[in-house]
Amino acid sequence: MATFPEKIYELVRQIPKGSLATYGQLALLAGSPRAARIVGAAMYRAPAGLPCHRVIYSNGSLCCDQAFGGKAIQRQMLEEEGITFLPDGRANLKEHLWPGPEKAENPERLF
DNA sequence: CCGTTGACCCTTC
């Protein structure tokens, strides 16, 4: 059983270029819908080579300033990936959200 | 083993 961060790394690594994922989504896919914080903590300890810049808030806003050295930096990187941004300054989650708007593949879910 | 912390998210004022 891989640790939670391990799953998070795998999920983030599977995010295709030009797609965005939220901490809540990763936590949900990891198996803990409420463990969004752990995802963030894992990202903090995430090794290089991980496209953690594709992981943003559920709100569509980017993470704190300390990440990537500034929101502007992350925004720049996302734009390079082909991600579009809204006039509000938020990422266009409705256009690039991953894994998908209704893919919601549930392996077994609870119950 | 128990306590603290954390790149979050959601509800309420």
Next chain:
DNA sequence: AGAAGGGCCAACG
């Protein structure tokens, strides 16, 4: 509509 607070779960010391 904007701001504040609490809750949640897991890793780390």
